[in-house]
Amino acid sequence: MQVGVRREQRAGERRVAATPETVLQLRALGLDVAVESNAGAGAGYADAAFAAAGASIVPELIAESLDVLLHVRPLEPETAAGLRPGTVSIGFASPASELPGVRALAAAGVTSFALELVPRISRAQSMDALSSQSLVSGYRAVLEAALRYPRFFPLYMTAAGTIPPARVLVLGAGVAGLQAIGTAKRLGARVSANDIRAASADEVASMGGTFIHLDLDTRTADPSAEGSGGYARELGEDRAKRQRALLAPHVAAADVLITTAAIPGRAAPLLVTTEMVAGMRAGSVVVDLAAESGGNVEGVIAGRDLQIPVDGGSVTLVGLQDAASAMPSDASRLFAKNVANLLALMTADGKVVPDFDDEVVAASCLTHGGSVRHAATAEALEAFK
Structure with missing residues (x-):
């Protein structure tokens, strides 16, 4: 044949x-x-x-x-x-x-x-192209951020003074997110992460990141955020708004933000608003890996770098496109x-x-x-x- x-x-x-x-x-x-x-x-x-x-x-x-x-x-x-x-x-x-x-x-x-x-079951792991390409994309996202960030990622202690490590926040702890965490850690950054799936906490820790626990108040909603195939389930609007409110101070404290949340076959969930980006420091970088499916960050454009004005300068918003194809x-x-x-x-x-x-x-x-x-x-x- x-x-x-x-x-x-x-x-x-x-x-x-x-x-x-x-x-x-x-x-x-x-x-x-x-x-x-x-x-x-x-x-x-x-x-x-x-x-x-x-x-x-x-x-x-x-x-x-x-x-x-x-x-x-x-x-x-x-x-x-x-x-x-x-x-x-x-x-x-x-x-x-x-x-x-x-x-x-x-x-x-x-x-x-x-x-x-391809189902996410053990015997199909060797055929799971979404995972293999997400591995590449997560790695690439950190490199793209590091190239645009105007400071070092690692801690340096020199005779001229101490340079603190960059603070990297990763939203979404699937394959791409975990790879981003591991890559940022290898570059010497201080890394934290969040995912709506509680089971992700151990995976984030295993990659050297600090998991951010958010109280999304599940009293009137299904407490399980685990969707089919190991993917996250999209939150209801009330819980999504609360998630963004609770994430806002963590986003503001980050030097680099990488968003990786995607739901196969659906538009990417909105995790970060323009107001949240405007709360970041000048020189910060945001890389949205979900830009091609609508984006996790409000206003992102796939394939474009945008400069978001903030006090003292701007934040670079990167709509990453063809991330896996770049390697x-x-x-x-x-x-x-x-x-x-x-x-x-x-x-x-x-x-x-x-x-x-x-x-x-x-x-x-x-x-x-x-x-x-x-x-x-x-x-x-x-x-x-």
Whole structure:
């Protein structure tokens, strides 16, 4: 069976859905692999390396000849429409925001697997691309903050005086948040963090951060903030307002604020208002990792740095975009393994035959046989009409 690896079309996207290492893995499964020329160039993987691993290098993938298409970003509707019925696609699909593409996949009879839908269970950890890319993003967020912060992160004691460490506050203690905590600690900052899930306190401590406990008054609300798949559940408006009020003094005391809270398939929750940012000191930096899904910080613009006026200067608000793509080599290495491991789960004797009795396969399938299998996306498509 023929597996195709596409050259990503979105401007600024430098990742690739396979590496020479995973080509070897797929070849060992009995699959033939075709890689579009320069598909890995942005991530540092040359055509020659793919060829040495056994892949065919082609100027352009021919949709009619593919049995499987591997990609990073969601497929454009026209690309999906060009695939023949029964083709398997694996990659990010952003089903909540890319409904025309989902509709095109279903109409074309493509069996598509969305990596956002891979369940967060133990046996699927090696296929969890959201986690692997969040790891990269959390690391990158701290580097972006450090480059813009006009002072040191670590404590320095010198003959000329003592320079105190930067105070970093991380909101959201998922994979990205925990990686941000660990990276900021390694750079020498004093780090604190908050997450609405109480169970996150131990994880924050394990990374060297100080957990900020907030009394959100759960007397009239469900005290559990744990959503499905290990993600946080969005708070009701009353509790969200109280959360922001309780966070305000911690935000004001921070030199660097990194926000990472996201809920798959939904707009990012608002954690920080413009008024809260205006309470920070001049020179402070805010990095919003959720900018592409609406942002945790009021007024953030994905892909832009904004200067928020405060007494004595301004606060830099960074709407981080394509964070994982900014570190394409390692991001691709992790992503490609996630993709290859999911494909391996569906491959036997050189044939890709998804077993929908398998909970991982069933949960991650977006479209199959002309219909949308993911219930929430199917409902959204009905409303989208």
